[in-house]
Amino acid sequence: xxxxxxxxxxxxxxxxxxxxxxxxxxxxxxxxxxxxxxxxxxxxxxxxxxxxxxxxxxxxxxxxxxxxxxxxxxxxxxxxxxxxxxxxxxxxxxxxxxxxxxxxxxxxxxxx
Amino acid sequence: xxxxxxxxxxxxxxxxxxxxxxxxxxxxxxxxxxxxxxxxxxxxxxxxxxxxxxxxxxxxxxxxxxxxxxxxxxxxxxxxxxxxxxxxxxxxxxxxxxxxxxxxxxxxxxxxxxxxxxxxxxxxxxxxxxxxxxxxxxxxxxxxxxxxxxxxxxxxxxxxxxxxxxxxxxxxxxxxxxxxxxxxxxxxxxxxxxxxxxxxxxxxxxxxxxxxxxxxxxxxxxxxxxxxxxxxxxxxxxxxxxxxxxxxxxxxxxxxxxxxxxx
Numbered sequence: 001x002x003x004x005x006x007x008x009x010x011x012x013x014x015x016x017x018x019x020x021x022x023x024x025x026x027x028x029x030x031x032x033x034x035x036x037x038x039x040x041x042x043x044x045x046x047x048x049x050x051x052x053x054x055x056x057x058x059x060x061x062x063x064x065x066x067x068x069x070x071x072x073x074x075x076x077x078x079x080x081x082x083x084x085x086x087x088x089x090x091x092x093x094x095x096x097x098x099x100x101x102x103x104x105x106x107x108x109x110x111x112x
Numbered sequence: 113x114x115x116x117x118x119x120x121x122x123x124x125x126x127x128x129x130x131x132x133x134x135x136x137x138x139x140x141x142x143x144x145x146x147x148x149x150x151x152x153x154x155x156x157x158x159x160x161x162x163x164x165x166x167x168x169x170x171x172x173x174x175x176x177x178x179x180x181x182x183x184x185x186x187x188x189x190x191x192x193x194x195x196x197x198x199x200x201x202x203x204x205x206x207x208x209x210x211x212x213x214x215x216x217x218x219x220x221x222x223x224x225x226x227x228x229x230x231x232x233x234x235x236x237x238x239x240x241x242x243x244x245x246x247x248x249x250x251x252x253x254x255x256x257x258x259x260x261x262x263x264x265x266x267x268x269x270x271x272x273x274x275x276x277x278x279x280x281x282x283x284x285x286x287x288x289x290x291x292x293x294x295x296x297x298x299x300x301x302x303x304x305x306x307x308x309x310x311x312x313x314x315x316x317x318x319x320x321x322x323x324x325x326x327x328x329x330x331x332x333x334x335x336x337x338x339x340x341x342x343x344x345x346x347x348x349x350x351x352x353x354x355x356x357x358x359x360x361x362x363x364x365x366x367x368x369x370x371x372x373x374x375x
Contacts, residue, residue: 016362020215022157022171043155043171044371045215048360 001058002037003047004066007100008054009033011093015083017046017055028080028109029073031087036074037067052094069100077108124207128182134267137236138200139175139186142208150214151221152178152247153240153336155370157211158185160198167209170195173239173338173370174214177246183210186239186271216240217368218336220253222359224366226334228325229254232310232347234262234339238272240370241338245279251288254334258294260319262310262343264301273297294323311346328354335367344369 005017010032017033018026025039026046035046037058047055058067093099125142132138150156152174159169176184189200202208218240223229229250231241238261244250250257261272276295280286296319298306306313306322313319320327328335328351335356337347348358351367359365 020361022155022211022213022215023169024213041157041171042371043215044369045217047371048217048358049362051362 001042002040002067002070003035003042003044003055003057004037004063004070005032005034006054006056006066007032007098007104008052008094008096009050010099011087011096011103012052012054012090014051014086014090015080016049016051018080019083020045020049024079024081025074026080027074027077029077030105030107030109032073032104033080034070034073034077037071039074052090073106076106078111080109123209123211125183125210127202127204127206127208129204130202132200133270136189137187137268137271138189139184139271140202141176141182141184142210144181144183145210145212148183148212148214150174150178151216151219152243152249153218153220154214154216154243155240156183156214159195159209161209168195169209169211173216173218173243175239175242177243179247184242186236186242188236216370217360218244218338218370219361219368220244220249222361222364222368223334223336224359224364225253226366227254227332228256228258228334230258230260230328230333230335232260232335232337232339232343233272234310234343235268237338237340237343237370239338241336242272242275244336245275245293246282246285248285248288251285251290251292255292256294256325257292258296258323258325260296260298260310260313262298262300262339264299266297266299266302266304269297269299294325296323309343309346311343311350314347314350328356330355330357330366333366336370337367338370344371 025036128141130140155173157169162168175186190196356366
C-alpha cells in the first residue's frame with residue numbers, strides 16, 4: 001500500500017505534503033513531486049493536505065499508472081525535505097486537464 | 113567507576129518504564145529529546161535496529177501530552193510482528209529509535225472551532241486521544257469532550273479506562289476537565305454496559321441518549337477518528353451523512369481521521 005502523486009501536481013507544486021510526511025518520501029522534479037512507494041508507510045496524512053487534491057491512495061481507480069510513474073521518478077529525482085513556495089502560476093494550473101501530456105517535465109529539481 | 117552507556121542507535125531514546133496491560137497490550141515511556149516539539153495527537157516513527165543493522169520503524173501515536181517531559185506510547189503485541197514481537201520485550205534502561213519528525217491530522221488545529229469534541233477509536237487507536245485528553249488546550253477549546261473506545265473485551269479497554277477515570281482528579285488539569293469529559297466504552301465480544309460497535313450506537317442514537325447529548329451537527333460537533341479500517345470508514349460515512357467534512361492541517365473542517373494505524 002502506498003500513496004501516489006497524480007498529474008494535478010504538475011506546474012503547481014504546492015509542497016504542503018512535504019512537511020507532514022513522517023518518512024520524508026517525497027522526491028522533487030522541476031515542476032512536480034512524486035512519492036517513493038517503497039518508503040511510503042501509507043499513513044495518509046499528506047492526502048488531505050494537498051491544496052490541489054493531487055495525492056491518491058493506490059486503491060483509487062487509475063492509481064496503478066501513477067504508482068508506476070512515481071516509482072520511476074522517485075529513483076531519478078532528489079528528495080525534498082521541507083516545503084517551499086509553490087510555482088508562480090500554481091493557482092492558474094490547479095485543475096487544468098491532461099497536464100502530464102502537456103506540461104510535465106522529466107527534469108529533476110534544480111538543487112539550491 | 114560508572115561508565116555511561118554509549119548511545120549506539122541513531123536517534124536513540126531510553127526507556128523509562130513499561131506497563132503490560134494484557135497479554136496483547138502494553139504501554140511504555142521513553143526519554144524525550146530536548147528539541148522535540150509536537151502537537152498533542154501527532155505520531156512519530158519509532159523502532160529498533162534489525163539484525164542487519166538497519167532500523168525497523170513503525171508509526172506510533174504519541175500518547176503523552178505535549179507538555180510531558182517524557183514520551184509515552186501504547187502498543188499491541190502482534191505474534192510474529194516484525195517490530196512488536198521484539199518491542200514488547202523492552203525494559204527500563206533499554207534504547208529505542210525515535211525519529212524526531214512528529215506529524216498527523218488528529219490535532220486541534222485541523223478542526224474548526226466547535227462545542228463538542230468526539231474522539232472515536234478502537235484498540236490502540238486510543239493512543240493519540242490519551243495525548244489530547246491530557247492537554248489543557250482540549251478543554252479550553254471545547255465544552256464537552258467525549259472519548260468513545262471500542263474493544264473486544266473489558267480488559268482491552270483498561271488503558272483508556274484508567275486514563276478517563278484519573279483525569280478529573282488530575283492535579284494538573286483535573287480542574288479544567290471538570291465534568292466536561294464523557295467516557296463511553298463499548299465491547300464487542302464480552303458483555304458490558306455498552307455492547308457492540310460504536311458505529312451502531314451512533315446509528316441507533318443510543319450513545320446520544322445515554323450521554324444526554326444531541327445528534328451530530330456540523331455547527332457544533334467535531335469528530336476525531338482513529339481505529340481499524342472498518343471503523344474509520346464507518347464513522348467517516350456517518351460524519352458525512354450529518355454534513356460534516358474532512359479537515360486537514362492546511363484546511364480545518366469538522367472531522368479528521370488517522371489512517372496510519374489501520375490493521
